Amino acid sequence: MTEAIVIEGVRKRYGDKAALDGLDLTVGRGTVHGLLGPNGAGKTTAVRVLTTLLRPDAGRAEVAGYDVVRQADRVRRRIGLLGQHAALDEELGGRQNLELFGRLYHLGARRAGARADELLKRFGLADVGRKSVKQYSGGMRRRLDLAVSLITEPEVLFLDEPTTGLDPRGRAEVWSSVRSLVDSGTTVLLTTQYLEEADQLAHRISVVDHGRVIADGTADELKARTGGDRIDVVLRDAGQLGAAVALLPVPAEGVTVDADRRLISAPVTDRMKALAEVLRALDEAGIEAEDIALRRPTLDEVFLHLTGEDHRVKEAV
Amino acid sequence: MNTYALTDSWTMTRRELAHWARQPVQVLVGLVFPVMLLLMFGFLIGGGRGVQGEYVDFLVPGMLALTMAFGLEGTMLQVTQDLNKGVIDRFRSMPMTNGAVLVGRCAADMLQSAIGLAVLIGVGYAIGWRAHAGAGEFLGAVGLLLLFRFAMLWIGIHLAMVAGKPEMVQAVQILVWPVGFLSNALATPETMPDWLGTVVEWNPMSQTATAVRELFGGPGGEAGHVWAAVVWPLALVAVFFPLAVRRFGRLSR
Numbered sequence: 001m002t003e004a005i006v007i008e009g010v011r012k013r014y015g016d017k018a019a020l021d022g023l024d025l026t027v028g029r030g031t032v033h034g035l036l037g038p039n040g041a042g043k044t045t046a047v048r049v050l051t052t053l054l055r056p057d058a059g060r061a062e063v064a065g066y067d068v069v070r071q072a073d074r075v076r077r078r079i080g081l082l083g084q085h086a087a088l089d090e091e092l093g094g095r096q097n098l099e100l101f102g103r104l105y106h107l108g109a110r111r112a113g114a115r116a117d118e119l120l121k122r123f124g125l126a127d128v129g130r131k132s133v134k135q136y137s138g139g140m141r142r143r144l145d146l147a148v149s150l151i152t153e154p155e156v157l158f159l160d161e162p163t164t165g166l167d168p169r170g171r172a173e174v175w176s177s178v179r180s181l182v183d184s185g186t187t188v189l190l191t192t193q194y195l196e197e198a199d200q201l202a203h204r205i206s207v208v209d210h211g212r213v214i215a216d217g218t219a220d221e222l223k224a225r226t227g228g229d230r231i232d233v234v235l236r237d238a239g240q241l242g243a244a245v246a247l248l249p250v251p252a253e254g255v256t257v258d259a260d261r262r263l264i265s266a267p268v269t270d271r272m273k274a275l276a277e278v279l280r281a282l283d284e285a286g287i288e289a290e291d292i293a294l295r296r297p298t299l300d301e302v303f304l305h306l307t308g309e310d311h312r313v314k315e316a317v
Numbered sequence: 318m319n320t321y322a323l324t325d326s327w328t329m330t331r332r333e334l335a336h337w338a339r340q341p342v343q344v345l346v347g348l349v350f351p352v353m354l355l356l357m358f359g360f361l362i363g364g365g366r367g368v369q370g371e372y373v374d375f376l377v378p379g380m381l382a383l384t385m386a387f388g389l390e391g392t393m394l395q396v397t398q399d400l401n402k403g404v405i406d407r408f409r410s411m412p413m414t415n416g417a418v419l420v421g422r423c424a425a426d427m428l429q430s431a432i433g434l435a436v437l438i439g440v441g442y443a444i445g446w447r448a449h450a451g452a453g454e455f456l457g458a459v460g461l462l463l464l465f466r467f468a469m470l471w472i473g474i475h476l477a478m479v480a481g482k483p484e485m486v487q488a489v490q491i492l493v494w495p496v497g498f499l500s501n502a503l504a505t506p507e508t509m510p511d512w513l514g515t516v517v518e519w520n521p522m523s524q525t526a527t528a529v530r531e532l533f534g535g536p537g538g539e540a541g542h543v544w545a546a547v548v549w550p551l552a553l554v555a556v557f558f559p560l561a562v563r564r565f566g567r568l569s570r
Contacts, residue, residue: 051410055569076412087407091336100335103328104413106321132339148407 004029004187010059019045021211034202035191042211043191047160051081064155080149080157086141095129119147139170159190215306234291238262249277325414329421351384374535377441379502382526385466386497390490392473397483430466449534458532461546465525468550471557478564521549
């Protein structure tokens with residue numbers, strides 16, 4: 001048994017909308033797998049099926065070797081879930097939360113208490129353990145949420161958009177916690193709208209859209225398929241856009257022009273070389289640039305590339 | 318059901334009690350509000366339209382029943398809050414007895430109602446109400462009130478799951494008032510227009526109020542209502558308990 005998660009042809013409909021439309025996925029033990037997709041792609045529905053919260057209409061899903069429908073109780077004993085919204089009792093204190101859930105995992109009073117103290121310390125929450133969760137910052141809440149998910153040292157941990165709504169500091173905190181978990185051998189399924197997050201944390205990434213996987217691979221493989229990094233050039237004069245596009249030393253394929261923002265965006269392979277060449281070319285032609293930036297492709301661009309159709313994805317920034 | 322059903326239910330009940338300890342003011346307000354109503358109706362508005370005998374002897378049992386009816390709002394609010402937070406997903410993704418969530422709610426609400434009854438009875442005594450009854454009848458009356466509250470509890474849980482959002486609770490809260498007052502809690506049906514009097518007499522809460530008045534030996538009591546005060550709540554539970562449990566199970570659809 002080397003697969004921690006197996007999903008075969010899982011379907012789930014809400015009314016006439018298919019949230020999952022024949023999803024297939026396998027995740028190897030001890031790896032971090034990213035599910036990347038826009039809002040409404042079916043990521044959360046997939047997590048809810050895998051964590052036994054939702055019954056699939058069709059297909060088969062196994063977690064840690066057990067069927068999520070027929071052996072739900074066994075699955076529940078082996079998983080941890082960090083959902084999109086803090087799954088905590090907001091009225092209670094941090095320690096009370098850990099103790100409550102520890103008891104519900106049937107650790108018994110003494111072990112639940114000891115485990116609570118241990119986790120508070122590990123997640124840097126020991127001095128706020130008595131405070132009500134309502135008074136916690138977003139990052140603290142997320143850490144406590146993660147601590148609760150780890151009470152039983154789950155075999156498989158589900159992280160559903162774990163950093164949505166967090167400030168950069170909170171995000172960094174969650175990322176470092178996830179990394180240390182992975183070092184201890186936990187399998188992680190991570191959903192995210194941010195390519196960067198999947199890139200930072202996941203060994204493999206599956207891109208999900210309309211309830212099915214449309215591409216998968218390592219972050220590097222996906223990025224290579226999407227054309228890797230991009231260079232954005234904002235000109236001072238919109239009238240020079242045409243001239244600038246013609247002389248830029250980048251392949252014409254994949255160049256986009258946004259006249260309103262006086263922006264040219266183009267894929268690059270060698271970041272620094274491309275930057276130097278673009279600067280030189282503009283300078284020689286006497287075209288003034290207001291801004292030049294190198295960046296990762298946005299989720300929009302990944303999707304445009306992978307699906308070849310227009311997606312109404314919000315800028316993932 | 319599994320071997321942990323009892324432990325889990327107890328853990329969930331303790332969770333509710335821990336909430337009380339965290340929010341003593343809220344608990345206090347919950348206890349004081351019916352007392353305030355009692356005093357208002359007893360001294361400000363009262364007069365006991367059509368009541369034979371002491372109005373306070375009529376009013377206190379009525380207020381006890383009304384308080385049990387209003388308990389529905391509290392239950393609804395708590396359940397919708399739990400449902401709307403991610404915490405319910407946590408419970409449902411854990412190897413715990415799922416029903417323990419409802420049992421905990423039930424135990425805590427019943428305990429709170431019992432305390433509320435005790436406070437209200439105490440205040441009733443202080444303002445001159447007396448039960449003209451033996452210990453058995455007294456306990457029987459309290460039992461009927463709690464049975465009625467138990468029915469309100471399952472209606473509350475079911476409505477909370479149907480309504481879903483805390484915003485909807487407000488709508489129900491507003492509706493609980495006319496339903497609560499469309500009873501004989503504060504005045505006798507004889508003083509009302511015929512059609513209204515009929516509605517009022519059929520209100521299950523009126524049955525409980527009348528039976529309790531009978532057991533306490535005060536005005537407004539009529540023989541033969543104890544059965545109705547047992548059967549009505551049981552019938553409501555028989556309808557709403559399975560509905561609520563089924564709704565809870567359907568969260569996975």
